[in-house]
Amino acid sequence: MGVRRPTFIRLNPLHWPLALRVPALAVLMMVTVSAVVTDRVLTRLIDTQNRHLTELSDAYLDGVSSAVIPHVLREDVWEVYDALDRAAQRYEGLDIVWTTVVDPGGRVIASSRPRDFPLQTELPVPVRSRLNGASDSATNEDHGVFHVKRELKHQNRTIGAIYAEVRIGTLIEERKEVLATLIASNTALTLLFAIIGYIVVRRMMRPIRILSEHMRSGAEGSVAPVPAGLIGRPQSEFGQLFRRYNSLVEAVAERERLLKDLAEEERLAALGRLASGMAHEINNPIGGMLNAVDALKRHGDRTTVRATSIRLIERGLLGIRDIVRSSLATYRHRQAERPLTAADLDDLALLLQPEIKRKNLHLAWQNRVAREVSVPVGGVRDAALNLLLNACAATEPNGTVSFQAAATENGIELEVYDQGPGMQPAILDYINAPVAQPVPVSARSGLGLWMVKRFAHEVGGVLEATTSPCGGTSVRMKIPERKQPSTNTPELSHVA
Amino acid sequence: MPPFCALTRRQLLTAAPAAAAASIAGPIQAATRGIKFGLTPVFLSNDLELLDQLRTFLARRTGVEVVLVQRRTYEEITSLLVSGQLTAAWICGYPFVSYREELALVAVPVWRGRPLYQSYLIVDAARRASSLDDLEGDVHAFSDPNSNSGYLVTRAALANRQRRPEEFFRHSFFTYGHRNVVRAVASGLAQSGSVDGYVWEVISELEPELAGRTRVLEKSELLGFPPVACHRHLQDSPETLALKRALLDMNSDPLGAEVLKELRLDGFTDAKPSVFDGIAAKLALVRSLG
Numbered sequence: 001m002g003v004r005r006p007t008f009i010r011l012n013p014l015h016w017p018l019a020l021r022v023p024a025l026a027v028l029m030m031v032t033v034s035a036v037v038t039d040r041v042l043t044r045l046i047d048t049q050n051r052h053l054t055e056l057s058d059a060y061l062d063g064v065s066s067a068v069i070p071h072v073l074r075e076d077v078w079e080v081y082d083a084l085d086r087a088a089q090r091y092e093g094l095d096i097v098w099t100t101v102v103d104p105g106g107r108v109i110a111s112s113r114p115r116d117f118p119l120q121t122e123l124p125v126p127v128r129s130r131l132n133g134a135s136d137s138a139t140n141e142d143h144g145v146f147h148v149k150r151e152l153k154h155q156n157r158t159i160g161a162i163y164a165e166v167r168i169g170t171l172i173e174e175r176k177e178v179l180a181t182l183i184a185s186n187t188a189l190t191l192l193f194a195i196i197g198y199i200v201v202r203r204m205m206r207p208i209r210i211l212s213e214h215m216r217s218g219a220e221g222s223v224a225p226v227p228a229g230l231i232g233r234p235q236s237e238f239g240q241l242f243r244r245y246n247s248l249v250e251a252v253a254e255r256e257r258l259l260k261d262l263a264e265e266e267r268l269a270a271l272g273r274l275a276s277g278m279a280h281e282i283n284n285p286i287g288g289m290l291n292a293v294d295a296l297k298r299h300g301d302r303t304t305v306r307a308t309s310i311r312l313i314e315r316g317l318l319g320i321r322d323i324v325r326s327s328l329a330t331y332r333h334r335q336a337e338r339p340l341t342a343a344d345l346d347d348l349a350l351l352l353q354p355e356i357k358r359k360n361l362h363l364a365w366q367n368r369v370a371r372e373v374s375v376p377v378g379g380v381r382d383a384a385l386n387l388l389l390n391a392c393a394a395t396e397p398n399g400t401v402s403f404q405a406a407a408t409e410n411g412i413e414l415e416v417y418d419q420g421p422g423m424q425p426a427i428l429d430y431i432n433a434p435v436a437q438p439v440p441v442s443a444r445s446g447l448g449l450w451m452v453k454r455f456a457h458e459v460g461g462v463l464e465a466t467t468s469p470c471g472g473t474s475v476r477m478k479i480p481e482r483k484q485p486s487t488n489t490p491e492l493s494h495v496a
Numbered sequence: 497m498p499p500f501c502a503l504t505r506r507q508l509l510t511a512a513p514a515a516a517a518a519s520i521a522g523p524i525q526a527a528t529r530g531i532k533f534g535l536t537p538v539f540l541s542n543d544l545e546l547l548d549q550l551r552t553f554l555a556r557r558t559g560v561e562v563v564l565v566q567r568r569t570y571e572e573i574t575s576l577l578v579s580g581q582l583t584a585a586w587i588c589g590y591p592f593v594s595y596r597e598e599l600a601l602v603a604v605p606v607w608r609g610r611p612l613y614q615s616y617l618i619v620d621a622a623r624r625a626s627s628l629d630d631l632e633g634d635v636h637a638f639s640d641p642n643s644n645s646g647y648l649v650t651r652a653a654l655a656n657r658q659r660r661p662e663e664f665f666r667h668s669f670f671t672y673g674h675r676n677v678v679r680a681v682a683s684g685l686a687q688s689g690s691v692d693g694y695v696w697e698v699i700s701e702l703e704p705e706l707a708g709r710t711r712v713l714e715k716s717e718l719l720g721f722p723p724v725a726c727h728r729h730l731q732d733s734p735e736t737l738a739l740k741r742a743l744l745d746m747n748s749d750p751l752g753a754e755v756l757k758e759l760r761l762d763g764f765t766d767a768k769p770s771v772f773d774g775i776a777a778k779l780a781l782v783r784s785l786g
Contacts, residue, residue: 076669077667077669077685078637078669078670078671078672078676078680078685081680081683081685082676085679085683110685113684114683114684114685115683115684118635118684119635119667119685120635120666120667
C-alpha cells in the first residue's frame with residue numbers, strides 16, 4: 001500500500017505533520033541557540049576588544065604623559081608637539097587620529113593635528129562633552145572612533161590633560177566579520193540539522209504512516225493486513241505493532257465471514273417462514289381446486305357445475321402461479337441483472353402478505369416507479385424485503401407499515417415506515433454513518449440491516465434512518481442508477 | 497697637516513705662552529687634553545653618521561681625541577664656550593657678536609662661494625601673505641633666542657616697525673632647531689617661522705616634501721655665516737690652531753670633502769670679524785628698542 005503524501009500544509013504549525021514539526025522545532029531551537037551564542041560571542045569579543053583598547057590606550061597615555069609633563073611645566077610648545085608627533089609613530093598598535101594636550105583651563109598647548117586644534121584655542125565642545133565628568137574614555141561607534149582622556153598631574157597638582165582620538169574602524173570591521181561568519185555558519189548548521197531532522201523523522205515515522213494508511217483504508221471498508229515486506233524486523237517495536245495489527249485485521253475478517261454466514265442462515269430462516277406462509281397460501285386454493293375436482297367428478301356432466309369448477313380451478317392455479325413466480329424471482333441465484341420495474345417491487349407486497357396477515361397489520365403500499373431503472377434488481381428487492389420484514393417485526397399488531405417507492409433522476413428511492421418503538425441510537429448511528437462500520441449486533445436488530453447497509457455501500461447508495469420522538473421509524477434508501485444497464489433478460493419466462 | 501703628536505718644537509713653544517696666559521686668566525681647561533668641539537642646532541645635528549664622519553676627520557687631522565659636544569640651545573653651547581669648557585664651537589653670528597670681547601673666530605664656513613647666508617621668513621605653502629606685516633597675530637615659530645637667523649633678524653625687522661614679537665604675534669615659541677621651525681610651519685603648529693636660509697635650502701634639497709609645505713615669504717640681507725669660534729684666550733692653543741688648519745684644509749682631505757659635501761658647504765675660510773657687522777647692527781637696533 002502506498003504512503004499518501006500531504007497535499008497541502010496548513011498554516012497552523014500544530015496541524016503540520018510530525019515530519020515537518022520536528023525539523024521546524026530543530027530549526028527554532030538552532031536559531032535560538034545561534035542567537036544566544038552569537039550574542040555571547042560578540043559580547044565577549046567587544047569586552048576583549050575594549051579591554052585591549054583600554055590597555056593599549058593606557059600604555060600610550062602613560063608614555064605620552066611621562067614625555068610631555070616636563071615640557072608642559074615649562075610651557076614648551078615645540079617639545080610637547082614633538083613628543084606627541086614621535087609618540088604617534090611609535091605606538092603602532094593604536095590607530096591614533098590625534099592627541100592634544102591642554103592646560104588646566106582647557107586651552108590647547110599642542111596637538112598632533114595642529115591645524116584642527118590650533119594653539120591657545122579651546123578644545124572643541126563635542127570632544128569635551130564626550131569625556132566630561134568621571135569617564136576617561138568614550139566610544140563613538142557611529143564615527144568609528146574611541147576617545148580617551150588622561151589628566152596630567154605633577155606633585156598632586158593638575159597641570160593639564162591629554163585627549164586622544166583612536167580610530168577603531170578595524171575593530172568594528174572585525175566584529176562585523178565575526179558576526180557574518182557566525183550567521184553564515186549557524187545558518188548552514190541550522191539548515192543541515194533541519195534536513196537531517198526531516199530525513200530522520202520521516203524515516204522514523206514511516207511505519208506509523210503505513211499503519212495509519214491501513215487503518216484509514218479499514219475505516220473506509222476494506223481492511224487489509226500490512227504486507228510482510230513492510231513489517232521490517234519482527235522484534236522491533238513497529239514489527240510487533242504491525243503483527244498485532246495484522247492479528248486484529250484477521251479477527252475482523254473472521255467476524256465478517258461469520259456475519260455473512262449468519263446472514264445467510266437468517267435468509268434461509270426467513271425463506272422457511274415465507275415457505276410456510278406460501279404453503280398456507282397455496283393450501284387454500286388447492287383445497288378449493290380439490291373440491292372443484294371432486295365436484296367435476298361427481299357432477300361434471302352439468303354445464304354450470306363444470307364451468308364453475310373450472311373457474312375455481314383456474315383462479316386457484318393463477319394464485320398459485322403468482323406466488324411461485326414471486327418466490328422464484330426473489331430467491332433464485334443471481335443472474336445477469338436487468339432494469340428494475342414497478343412489478344419487481346409490487347411482488348414484495350405479495351411475499352409480505354403472510355407476515356401481514358399473521359400480525360394483522362395494515363400495509364400502505366405506494367409504488368410510483370414509472371420507468372425502468374438500471375439498478376441491481378435482486379439487491380434492491382432483498383434490501384426492500386429486509387426493511388419491510390423488519391418494519392413488520394417492529395410494528396405492533398393492528399399497526400400500519402408504509403412503503404413508498406419512486407424513480408428519481410439518478411436512480412430509485414425507497415422509504416419504509418413502521419409504527420414500532422423506534423430504533424436504538426447505536427443502530428441509528430450505524431445506519432446514518434457515511435461508510436460501512438461494524439454492525440452493533442443485538443438481539444432485536446438481526447443481520448438484515450447489516451446486509452442492507454453493506455448493499456447500499458457496495459452500489460454507492462445511501463441509507464438513512466430517522467426515529468420520531470413519538471415512535472415510529474423511517475428508513476430511506478437511495479440507490480443510484482448504473483451508467484450502462486445490463487441486457488434485459490426475461491426473468492419470468494420460465495415461470496409457468 | 498701633521499698630527500698633534502707630531503707638532504714641531506716651534507709650534508709648541510709658540511703655543512705655550514698662550515696656554516699659560518689662558519690658565520692665569522680663568523678656568524680654561526679645554527686645551528689641556530684633546531679637542532672639545534661644540535655644535536649648536538644651526539648644524540644639521542640629526543645626522544649621526546655625518547657627526548661621526550666629522551669627528552673622525554677632525555681627530556685624524558688634528559691628531560688628538562675630538563669630542564663633539566651638543567646641547568639643546570645656543571645658550572648652553574655659548575656658555576660652555578665662553579667659560580672655556582670647549583676648545584671651539586660652531587655657533588651663530590648672534591652670540592659671536594654678543595660675546596665679541598670673549599670670543600675669537602677660528603673659521604667661517606663658505607656657502608655658495610661666500611661666508612654669508614640669509615634669514616628666511618617662512619609661511620605655509622598655501623598661505624596668501626606677502627610681507628612680515630601680513631603675519632601680525634600669527635602663532636610664530638622662532639628657532640632659538642640666541643639665533644641670528646632664527647630670531648634676531650625678525651626681531652630687528654619688528655624693531656624697525658617699533659614692534660615687539662610678544663605683541664606683534666598672537667603667540668610665539670622656540671623650537672631650538674631650524675629644522676624644527678620648518679616642521680612647525682609645515683604641520684600647522686605655527687603659522688609662520690624664522691629660519692636659517694642655509695638650513696631651509698638644504699632641507700628643500702634633502703627633504704623636498706617637508707620644505708615644500710612651506711614657502712619663503714621674505715629673505716633678509718646677506719649676513720655672516722654662523723662661524724666656528726673659540727675663546728679668545730685659546731685662539732692660539734695648539735688644539736685650536738690644529739682645528740683651524742683642519743677646517744681650512746678640509747677640502748683637501750677626502751673625508752673632509754665628503755663631510756663638506758654632506759653639509760652642502762664649499763669649505764671654511766679665515767674671515768674677518770667684520771663679516772658679522774651686519775648682525776652687530778641688528779643687535780644694536782634691538783637693544784636700542786629695549
